[in-house]
Amino acid sequence: MNYDPNLKANPVILQSEELYDYILETNVYPREPAPLKELREASASHPRAFFGTNPDAGQLMAMLLKLVNAKKTIEIGVFTGYSLLLTALNIPKDGQIIAIDIDREAYNIGEPIIKKSGVSKKINFIESPALPILDKLLEEKTNLGTFDFAFVDADKNNYANYHERLMKLVKVGGLLLYDNTLWGGAVAKPEDQVPENKRRLRKHTIDFNAAVTADDRVELCHVPCGDGLIICRRLC
Ligand SMILES: C[S@@+](CC[C@H](N)C(=O)[O-])C[C@H]1O[C@@H](n2cnc3c(N)ncnc32)[C@H](O)[C@@H]1O
Secondary structure, eight states, X not given: OXXXXXXXXXXXTTTOHHHHXXXXXXXXXXXXXXXXXXXXXXXXXXXXXXXXXXXXHHHHHHHHHHHTXXXXXXXXXXXXXXXXXXXXXXXXXXXXXXXXXXXXXXHHHHHHHHHHTTOGGGEEEEESOHXXXXXXXXXXXXXXXXXXXXXXXXXXXXXXXXXXXXXXXXXXXXXXXXXXXXXXXXXGSOGGGSOHHHHHXXXXXXXXXXXXXXXXXXXEEEEOSTTOXXXXXXXX
């Protein structure tokens, strides 16, 4: 067997379009539920279509939701609703999702598909910045430690603030997922090699990734799928 000492472990996933396409075409798209495919395609012409959660990360998320039997979930950053519909499809009939986004307009694209899928009653969409909603939820003591699952995909500079609040809302043993934690690979590049418009959030992402890794209240795994996904499990 040839061994290339310069070859880094896992050098390809985020660096090779061919390999990424291979995963999508071979493992992800053939298993993507029809309503999710429809929503993804309906979002494709949106100028910010790249906002949508990557379907490979979505596939992992769907499995995690089932593994923890998630019933009560919270999502920060809905956009047109890909991750929201995915969550709704993978929690039980009486499951509940609080979904927060400042932009109602983008959600209008996915909402009819969500309605058609018969899962709307699980969803409480709140048009608002996320922080005040989290603070409001925290005021109500009966919410503490009751969420099974949280997905954070908005407003990267507030990830640390969301984490502190979600650590109180998510139950011990529950999961907190943070998307875009590799920020297109920028986290591993010197700042001067990163386009200027990506530098500020690159720094926030690097700081958050380090802070959450130092947080011994969670166990954690940084998964190189999509744009990077940090999965935390609340320990105490
Ligand atoms: C990357 S997109 C979310 C993608 C979504 N998870 C999906 O699967 O399509 C980020 C979203 O966060 C929303 N957003 C930005 N700042 C926010 C904030 N402070 N509070 C809540 N939502 C915010 C944006 O309007 C945008 O729709």
